[in-house]
Amino acid sequence: MIKSILLVSLCVTSLHAQSLDPTTLFKPPTDTWPSHNGDYTGRRYSTLSQINQDNIHSITLAWAFQTHQQAMKSTPLEVDGILYFTVPNHVWAVDARTGRQIWQFQRQSEGNYIGQRGVAMYRDRLFFGTPDAHLICLNARNGKKIWEVEVADVKFGYYISVAPLVVKDKLIVGMSNDQTDIAGFLDARSPEDGKLIWHWDSLPKPGAPGSETWPNKETMAHGGGTTWMPGTYDPELDLIYWGTGNPHPVLAGAVRPGANLYTCSIVALNADTGKMAWYFQASPHDTQDRDANETPVIFDAEFQGRPRKLLAQASRNGYFFLLDRTTGENLLSTTFGPQNWSAGLNQRGEPIPKPEKEPRPEGALFEGSGTNWWAPSFDPETGLFYVNAHHSFLVTYLTRDEKDPASASDHQGGLDSPLWAEDMLVAIDYQTGKIKWQRDRPPDGGQVSLSNGAGILTTAGHLLVTGDDSGDLIALDPATGKSLWHVYAGGRLTGCPMTYELDGRQYILTAVDSVLYAWALSENSTHVEN
Amino acid sequence: MFLTSVVRSGWMVCFLLVMASTLRVDAHRAGQGDVTEGRRRGSALRRPSPEAERGQSQFLKTCSFCHGAEANGGAAGPNLMRSPIVRHDEKGNLIGQVVREGRPEKGMPPIQLTSDQLSDVAAFLHYRVAVSDGRSAPRPGADYSAAKLLVGNANAGKAFFNGAGGCSACHSPTGDLAGIAHKYPAVDLQTRFLFPAEPYLTATVTDSSGKQYRGRIRLHTNYEFAIEDSDGWYHSWPLDKVKVEVKDPLVAHRKLLSQFTDSEMHDMLAYLETLK
Numbered sequence: 001m002i003k004s005i006l007l008v009s010l011c012v013t014s015l016h017a018q019s020l021d022p023t024t025l026f027k028p029p030t031d032t033w034p035s036h037n038g039d040y041t042g043r044r045y046s047t048l049s050q051i052n053q054d055n056i057h058s059i060t061l062a063w064a065f066q067t068h069q070q071a072m073k074s075t076p077l078e079v080d081g082i083l084y085f086t087v088p089n090h091v092w093a094v095d096a097r098t099g100r101q102i103w104q105f106q107r108q109s110e111g112n113y114i115g116q117r118g119v120a121m122y123r124d125r126l127f128f129g130t131p132d133a134h135l136i137c138l139n140a141r142n143g144k145k146i147w148e149v150e151v152a153d154v155k156f157g158y159y160i161s162v163a164p165l166v167v168k169d170k171l172i173v174g175m176s177n178d179q180t181d182i183a184g185f186l187d188a189r190s191p192e193d194g195k196l197i198w199h200w201d202s203l204p205k206p207g208a209p210g211s212e213t214w215p216n217k218e219t220m221a222h223g224g225g226t227t228w229m230p231g232t233y234d235p236e237l238d239l240i241y242w243g244t245g246n247p248h249p250v251l252a253g254a255v256r257p258g259a260n261l262y263t264c265s266i267v268a269l270n271a272d273t274g275k276m277a278w279y280f281q282a283s284p285h286d287t288q289d290r291d292a293n294e295t296p297v298i299f300d301a302e303f304q305g306r307p308r309k310l311l312a313q314a315s316r317n318g319y320f321f322l323l324d325r326t327t328g329e330n331l332l333s334t335t336f337g338p339q340n341w342s343a344g345l346n347q348r349g350e351p352i353p354k355p356e357k358e359p360r361p362e363g364a365l366f367e368g369s370g371t372n373w374w375a376p377s378f379d380p381e382t383g384l385f386y387v388n389a390h391h392s393f394l395v396t397y398l399t400r401d402e403k404d405p406a407s408a409s410d411h412q413g414g415l416d417s418p419l420w421a422e423d424m425l426v427a428i429d430y431q432t433g434k435i436k437w438q439r440d441r442p443p444d445g446g447q448v449s450l451s452n453g454a455g456i457l458t459t460a461g462h463l464l465v466t467g468d469d470s471g472d473l474i475a476l477d478p479a480t481g482k483s484l485w486h487v488y489a490g491g492r493l494t495g496c497p498m499t500y501e502l503d504g505r506q507y508i509l510t511a512v513d514s515v516l517y518a519w520a521l522s523e524n525s526t527h528v529e530n
Numbered sequence: 531m532f533l534t535s536v537v538r539s540g541w542m543v544c545f546l547l548v549m550a551s552t553l554r555v556d557a558h559r560a561g562q563g564d565v566t567e568g569r570r571r572g573s574a575l576r577r578p579s580p581e582a583e584r585g586q587s588q589f590l591k592t593c594s595f596c597h598g599a600e601a602n603g604g605a606a607g608p609n610l611m612r613s614p615i616v617r618h619d620e621k622g623n624l625i626g627q628v629v630r631e632g633r634p635e636k637g638m639p640p641i642q643l644t645s646d647q648l649s650d651v652a653a654f655l656h657y658r659v660a661v662s663d664g665r666s667a668p669r670p671g672a673d674y675s676a677a678k679l680l681v682g683n684a685n686a687g688k689a690f691f692n693g694a695g696g697c698s699a700c701h702s703p704t705g706d707l708a709g710i711a712h713k714y715p716a717v718d719l720q721t722r723f724l725f726p727a728e729p730y731l732t733a734t735v736t737d738s739s740g741k742q743y744r745g746r747i748r749l750h751t752n753y754e755f756a757i758e759d760s761d762g763w764y765h766s767w768p769l770d771k772v773k774v775e776v777k778d779p780l781v782a783h784r785k786l787l788s789q790f791t792d793s794e795m796h797d798m799l800a801y802l803e804t805l806k
Binding site: 112153155156157178179180181222250338356360361362363364365367393395397405406408409410411412415416417418419420439441442468470471472474483486 | 609659721
């Protein structure tokens with residue numbers, strides 16, 4: 001009986017072209033996870049419920065895949081029974097049912113290997129960025145390279161860790177740079193040959209709106225604003241939402257008096273032209289490396305009694321922002337942890353940085369909270385926005401001195417001494433910004449590594465799946481934070497969890513360092529083998 | 531669940547006695563926030579090679595009057611840190627032609643250098659690129675200028691130590707802190723009085739039979755607890771099966787972190803620097 005069902009399903013699969021129809025991205029069915037965030041909203045909420053609160057305690061390991069490479073920070077895509085995932089300069093295609101490798105692509109290059117968030121898929125092609133800032137197109141059938149283009153110059157420290165976002169017939173590609181004072185940008189490129197369709201600069205041109213927030217055109221032209229996390233997309237408004245990173249030089253704010261637009265911002269761009277519709281600056285005049293690259297999550301819900309098209313971000317600077325995503329109007333700005341650097345909000349709802357908390361030669365005592373690249377999640381059933389966050393103290397020192405030529409082109413421009421840190425998972429009521437519940441890590445004297453956040457998945461099975469900093473994979477009740485399941489899988493959750501259904505069985509995937517684990521209910525509980 | 535309360539009772543020990551931890555990882559500052567290597571200290575990358583030092587001398591003679599002493603731009607010449615030719619150069623293979631032939635259209639004259647001089651200048655320029663680039667903010671080195679740090683008032687620091695700070699409850703300038711200013715560079719002393727590295731957390735664990743275990747905490751997750759006892763043996767329990775009392779010697783330091791103003795911090799350093 002089972003064999004015949006499997007045969008039928010294999011036949012059905014083989015009749016399909018195993019490629020991704022771009023229209024699937026608008027409303028992904030439950031049997032695919034076709035993009036970094038699973039869909040255009042960035043909610044990372046799945047309607048699957050086979051694994052749920054009643055049976056999560058009995059889930060078991062379906063398979064594991066060992067990459068033998070560095071920690072995996074990508075979110076796998078799942079399309080027609082095949083998973084696609086990455087680490088820098090490596091791509092794998094793996095059978096989503098068995099965990100067996102189908103093919104592997106690898107290359108070698110110079111550049112930055114800090115992270116790789118995964119591939120994008122358009123029809124039968126995959127796209128990924130490289131440590132030397134190239135964009136590569138692969139044939140999804142066999143991993144053979146179709147084309148490769150240089151997006152930016154690696155000698156200036158550019159690299160691409162972001163997963164491209166497919167929007168209609170375009171690839172939206174961001175970039176990274178932690179190395180030198182450069183200009184950030186976002187490209188729209190053709191899936192056919194990688195050619196540039198439009199280019200958006202994170203920094204204004206001289207004389208353009210926003211240029212008044214920089215002291216001079218030379219500083220502005222190298223002012224940063226990287227675009228290293230995938231954005232989101234509203235097909236009705238035809239707007240792409242993307243976060244930008246910190247200004248350059250990173251810590252030396254005196255070099256660049258002003259708000260430094262459009263760094264540390266959320267921007268809305270027209271999908272066809274790249275023209276900016278609006279911006280909201282999460283950290284005006286940042287001097288603490290507080291990128292606003294975290295997912296701009298979009299959802300339609302009530303706010304103060306009326307339905308709104310909303311955008312929410314839990315930002316790296318410790319603020320939760322709720323915006324009207326049609327206009328960029330700020331609806332709510334609240335903090336999700338203690339801080340000592342903000343003097344309140346300006347008229348646009350943006351934080352006002354205290355000048356005395358900028359890095360100083362004698363040291364400034366800085367307290368902050370925030371998050372980082374790991375995915376948040378919004379559960380429409382609870383109305384809660386979940387994010388893994390941290391709270392820390394450090395002393396920051398300014399070392400860049402324009403009168404001293406030896407330090408006058410220093411990209412960081414400062415130093416810091418970390419003192420103490422703790423991390424926590426917070427559940428934020430999107431309507432008030434208040435924390436509904438919070439999961440703390442037990443006290444360990446503040447020796448928490450702030451690099452160890454984890455992505456979050458919520459599902460219609462009333463589950464929140466993520467990892468503790470201690471290495472436990474966990475499933476919680478999203479309404480209360482109550483722990484429902486945990487396992488220590490030999491490392492820390494480094495990738496963001498995702499889920500899919502294949503032949504009637506739901507899988508939850510967690511990347512723990514170099515191993516990808518697939519969790520599912522025992523096959524005995526979903527069907528009987530004969 | 532037997533007992534779930536986790537008690538933090540503070541008793542102050544071993545202030546400033548713990549060795550520096552250079553392994554504490556902090557991605558607060560790392561560009562993409564997911565660095566997993568230890569943090570380098572500020573001066574680690576800043577020593578030029580002999581070639582770069584020779585190149586610097588040469589650069590000062592023949593190049594700096596336009597490009598600046600540190601090659602990051604001067605009165606007549608551009609910032610060479612931003613030059614694609616410099617960044618793509620390997621051992622002078624691209625710089626050489628520009629130096630030898632000049633750029634007459636931009637007012638740069640040809641400069642005659644031997645191939646050794648040229649490769650030294652290239653080494654200097656690559657060194658300057660490495661210095662000006664930075665992957666993440668390093669921690670300050672031991673050579674960080676004490677003069678920059680000492681902006682506070684030692685008397686005010688002493689008053690804070692004996693008064694509002696509550697420091698004298700556990701520490702004494704003639705006891706554990708005697709000579710502390712000699713022991714650490716000022717920049718390390720600033721970090722250490724704020725929050726000493728590697729807190730030594732200990733705990734008493736009472737199991738369901740009432741038996742007690744004491745030792746250094748080895749693991750404390752939301753589900754598991756483990757200590758190392760005084761004989762060096764490891765013991766672990768499910769957290770919900772035991773009563774755990776954690777002793778954190780740095781509780782008062784943690785509280786002060788939220789209370790310190792910057793001027794109090796600088797006053798404290800000024801005071802501790804008098805304890806020679």
